[in-house]
Amino acid sequence: MEPVQSEEAGLAPEAGEAPDGQVLGKMIRDARKDKGLTLEEAAKAAAIGRSTLSKIENNQTRPSFEIIRRLMRTLELETPQLFVQSAQSSISGRRDYTLAGRGEHQETKTYDHELLCTELTSKRMLPYISTIKARDVTEYDNWVRHRGEEFMYVISGELVLYTEHYRPLAMSAGDSVYYDSGMGHGCVSTSEEDAQVLWVSLEI
Amino acid sequence: MEPVQSEEAGLAPEAGEAPDGQVLGKMIRDARKDKGLTLEEAAKAAAIGRSTLSKIENNQTRPSFEIIRRLMRTLELETPQLFVQSAQSSISGRRDYTLAGRGEHQETKTYDHELLCTELTSKRMLPYISTIKARDVTEYDNWVRHRGEEFMYVISGELVLYTEHYRPLAMSAGDSVYYDSGMGHGCVSTSEEDAQVLWVSLEI
DNA sequence: GGGAAAAGTTTCCTATAGGAACATTGTGGC
DNA sequence: GCCACAATGTTCCTATAGGAAACTTTTCCC
Numbered sequence: 001m002e003p004v005q006s007e008e009a010g011l012a013p014e015a016g017e018a019p020d021g022q023v024l025g026k027m028i029r030d031a032r033k034d035k036g037l038t039l040e041e042a043a044k045a046a047a048i049g050r051s052t053l054s055k056i057e058n059n060q061t062r063p064s065f066e067i068i069r070r071l072m073r074t075l076e077l078e079t080p081q082l083f084v085q086s087a088q089s090s091i092s093g094r095r096d097y098t099l100a101g102r103g104e105h106q107e108t109k110t111y112d113h114e115l116l117c118t119e120l121t122s123k124r125m126l127p128y129i130s131t132i133k134a135r136d137v138t139e140y141d142n143w144v145r146h147r148g149e150e151f152m153y154v155i156s157g158e159l160v161l162y163t164e165h166y167r168p169l170a171m172s173a174g175d176s177v178y179y180d181s182g183m184g185h186g187c188v189s190t191s192e193e194d195a196q197v198l199w200v201s202l203e204i
Numbered sequence: 205m206e207p208v209q210s211e212e213a214g215l216a217p218e219a220g221e222a223p224d225g226q227v228l229g230k231m232i233r234d235a236r237k238d239k240g241l242t243l244e245e246a247a248k249a250a251a252i253g254r255s256t257l258s259k260i261e262n263n264q265t266r267p268s269f270e271i272i273r274r275l276m277r278t279l280e281l282e283t284p285q286l287f288v289q290s291a292q293s294s295i296s297g298r299r300d301y302t303l304a305g306r307g308e309h310q311e312t313k314t315y316d317h318e319l320l321c322t323e324l325t326s327k328r329m330l331p332y333i334s335t336i337k338a339r340d341v342t343e344y345d346n347w348v349r350h351r352g353e354e355f356m357y358v359i360s361g362e363l364v365l366y367t368e369h370y371r372p373l374a375m376s377a378g379d380s381v382y383y384d385s386g387m388g389h390g391c392v393s394t395s396e397e398d399a400q401v402l403w404v405s406l407e408i
Numbered sequence: 409g410g411g412a413a414a415a416g417t418t419t420c421c422t423a424t425a426g427g428a429a430c431a432t433t434g435t436g437g438c
Numbered sequence: 439g440c441c442a443c444a445a446t447g448t449t450c451c452t453a454t455a456g457g458a459a460a461c462t463t464t465t466c467c468c
Contacts, residue, residue: 049457200404253427
């Protein structure tokens with residue numbers, strides 16, 4: 001009963017009708033992991049179903065506005081990251097999201113993420129800048145891990161990239177590294193000030 | 205008939221909240237009226253159904269995230285308003301780009317690429333740093349174009365990103381942009397010194 | 409290594425979102 | 439008043455969102 005599905009494709013800026021919400025799910029998953037929550041915990045806190053959250057994170061559904069709203073509150077996500085009308089253009093970016101909230105920027109003990117793109121649908125790479133808090137850590141055992149690849153470039157500061165399979169890698173401004181993000185990894189700032197890092201992540 | 209459907213009745217555990225759900229429709233209607241659009245016009249512009257918009261404005265449905273996103277773009281709604289109620293129009297997600305108008309540039313071509321990873325096999329993203337010579341210009345009719353997506357971050361200097369379909373975008377250190385690289389594009393340095401740019405490219 | 413518990417995914421089903429067509433309510437001209 | 443006709447509201451139907459539970463995978467222990 002669906003002879004024509006065409007009309008949808010016409011107006012939308014992004015061409016492909018591929019159901020890939022692509023980055024939205026990843027963002028939510030990352031935010032959840034950052035807070036150290038399991039699917040169950042996060043879902044309960046947001047008053048949604050565990051399976052629903054799983055589907056959203058895997059981009060297997062087109063969630064309702066209400067559901068997303070609850071998740072954003074629970075995960076303390078910056079709202080503009082999720083939308084921001086980039087005026088029907090595929091050009092978007094610039095660090096203009098820090099905005100309003102002023103301080104209530106999503107922060108965890110260790111990282112402070114700032115997404116560098118808007119229009120999450122239709123994008124496959126996820127670029128963002130992280131501020132890595134200065135702190136002392138003798139050893140790292142709490143790996144970040146997600147299927148895909150990741151490129152990292154140090155904008156400022158000094159840090160050590162700990163990875164699961166290789167020896168720690170000391171990095172400073174201008175250095176970059178490319179690795180399989182399925183391998184556990186994590187950063188620790190080794191300078192007095194926070195370190196700034198640019199990531200580009202590709203989920204497989 | 206009046207289905208005073210307490211939409212949230214079953215789901216929302218917290219009672220002290222839930223205003224957004226009721227206000228959403230009014231906000232959207234107001235925004236539409238402000239722009240002097242009829243239901244039909246607005247719905248068409250947002251690529252949604254007329255009846256759907258009607259229901260949303262009358263709070264008779266719980267629209268999907270995607271639908272709301274389209275409406276916000278069409279009506280140029282500020283995102284935080286939808287989440288933070290009583291938001292005093294925090295200027296967010298503003299496109300505070302400085303747009304470079306004008307078109308006279310001399311032409312040359314010489315980027316200076318430096319690949320940031322080795323072992324290209326098994327990698328899907330391609331990160332590299334380009335030095336864009338001062339006063340360097342790419343020819344407009346000879347766009348760079350390749351299937352895929354591209355993320356660009358300005359490390360230093362000032363430049364203008366020219367694209368095939370959008371207005372020139374002036375960028376300086378710290379700015380970034382994400383675009384479909386199938387769209388013709390090219391950079392021109394506008395500062396005295398060379399500009400340094402970090403690219404991450406993803407072929408499809 | 410193996411078994412158990414936890415985390416995550418998929419399946420199945422119901423309620424409903426979204427859109428086309430139909431119905432109703434303005435609104436201005438005569 | 440009555441008639442166009444334009445704008446909005448409602449009905450009807452299908453595809454699917456969302457949740458419970460079954461199932462699978464991963465993570466810990468011993």
